[in-house]
Amino acid sequence: MALDTSEFKKTYVYEARAPVAEVLADLKTLGELDAWAERRRILMGIGSFVCVCLSISFLILSQWLLSAALFATSIALVILWTRSKHTDLENRRYGLVSTLLQRFQVDLDANAPVDVKLDLAPEDDARKCVGKLKRGRWDCEDFTDAWLSLHGRFADGTHLHLSVVEHFQKRKRYGRGSSGKMKLKTKRKGKTLLQVGLRVKPERFPGLASQAANAKKAVRLPQEVILSRLDVAQDRVAMRALLGRDGRDWVVRRTKPTSPSELVVLPPNDASRVVTMMLLSLYQVLGATHRQAPSPGRKQPPARGSR
Template sequence: MAVNVSRFHERFTYQARAPVPALLEDLEVLSRLDARAEGQRRVLSRAGGTAAILGGALALLCRQVWAGAVDPTEGLGVISGAILITGGVGGAAFVVGIGLLVWRALLRKRDLDNRRYDLARVLLQRLQVDLAPKAPVRLKLDLRAPDEPDKHAGQGMVGEWSTEFFVDPWFSLETRLADGTFVRIRMVERFQKRKRTRTTVSFLRIQRKTKGKHKSCAVLDVSARVKPERYPGLEQLKTRATGAVRLPPRVQLSRVRLAADRLSLRARLSGEWVARAERAEALEKEDASRTATMMLLSLYQVLGYARRRAKRQAARGRLEPV
C-alpha cells in the first residue's frame, strides 16, 4: 500500500487492512516523515533562536549607540547612517528568527510520538510468524496529540487541581491467526491536564500563582475470540486465567474477562511506557510490546488448558460403562 502523505498531514491518522509486509512498508513511510519533521524542527529551532537572539541584541545595541552618540540636530552622517543600517539588519534578523520559530511551532503536529508507530511495527513483526502468508491485518493508528478537542472526556477536581480529562483510543490491531483464533489488541491513553491557582497576601499585596502539569497512563487490552465447541467450559476458568497471567515488572493487571467464546485481559502501564525496551532499561521502563506478547501467551495458556480438560472429560466419558 502507499500512504497518501498530503491526506495524512491533514488528519494524522492511519487506517488500513492488508498483509503484514504492506503494513510494515507504510509504517516505514510514517517513520521517515516523522524523522524529516524532527530534522526540520531542529534546524528551525537553532536557526530561529540564533537569528532572534543575535538580531535582537544587535538592534538593541545600535539603538543604545544611536541614543548616546548621535545628535538629532545634526544631519545624517556616515557614522549615524552605518548605525541605522546595522540596526536595520539586526531588526530584520530578529523578525526572520521569530518567523522561523513560528514555522517550527506550526510543524509540531508533524513531529509524531515515535512510540506509537514503533509499537505497531514490533507487534506486527511478532504476530507475522503466527499468520497465514497473506492473512490480512486491520490496523488503526491515531498519531495526534492526546489532548485534541475531540478526545476531551470531561473535567473536574482531583484534590486541589482543576483537571481536564482526555481519552485517546489511538491503537487497534485485529487479525485472525493461523489456528482460527481472532485476536484484537487495543491501547488507550488516559491523559489529564491539571491546573491550580494559589493566592497569597503579603505586605498588602495579593499574588496569584498558577501551576500546571500533565499526568497520563496507558490501558492495554488483548482479547481472543474462539469457537465455543473447541473450548467447552471456557467461561468457568476465570480463576485459572487470573493465575496464569504473567506480566513484566511494574505492569498491573486490571481486568480478566471470560465468556463461552472469548477471553480478554486488561493491563495498566504508566505514561512513560516504551515500544520495546533495551536490555539495560528492561527493569526501568514498561515495555508495551512485551506486555502485549505476554498477555497473548497467557490467553493461549488458558485456551490450552481448556482444550486439554475437554479431551480428558471426553476420554473419561468413553471409558465409563454403559
C-alpha cells in the same frame, strides 16, 4: 497501496486493512515522515536562535533596520516551530505497532489482512477532550486517547484484537511564587490501558466458559503491571491490564546492556513485552480446555455405584 502522506496529514490517523508486509512498509514511511518533521523543527529552533544573536549584534552596531528584520524573522520561526508541533509524531506509537507485527508475523495467517487504526494526533488534541472542570484552584482538562485498534487472524483460526487507550489529565493554576510574582503551574498525570482479546470457535475449545473461575491462575504479567479485567466466555477470552507506576511512561522495547557490568536504569514499562505476555496468558487459558478434555477414544471411568 502505498501510504498517501497528504491524506494522512489531514487527520494524523493511519487506518488500513492490508497484509502485514504492506502495513509494515506504511509504518516505515511514517517513521521517515516523522524524522523529517523532527529535523525541520530542529532547524527552525537553531535558525531562531541564530537570528536573535545576529539581531543583538547588529543592534550594538546601530544597524537598526537589519536588527529588527532579524528579530522579526526569529519570532516568525518560533511561531512556525510552535504550530508544527503536531507534525512531530510520537515514535513509541508506530514503533510499538511495528514491533508487535514483526513479532507476530510468523503466527499470523499469511492470507488474511490485518486491520489497523493508529491515531498519531497529539494526545491533547481538542477532539480527544472529554471534559473540563475545576478542582479546587486547579483548572483541569480530561482526555481519552484511544490511539490503537488492531485486528488480525492467526494461522490456527484464532482472531486477535489489540487496543491501547490512554487517559490523562492536564492541570494548571496561577500561584504566587517565593519572589512574589505570579507564575503558571502545570501538572500532568494519566494511565495507559492495554487490552488483548482472542475470539475462537467454541467447538475447538469446548468448556472454555467453565475456565472463568481458574483463569487468573494462568495469567503471567510483569510485576509492575496490574490486571484490571479478565473475561472468559464460550467463544472468547479477553484481558485488560493497567501499566503500573506512571502508566504513560513506557518504551516499545527495553534495550539490553552491552556488557554485564554496565549500569542500566530500566524504564518502568516494556509495552511490547507486556502485550506478548498478555497474549501468551490468554493462550494458556485456551490450552486448559484441552488439558481437561478427555482424549479421543478414551473411556470415562464408571461412576460410583454403577457396578
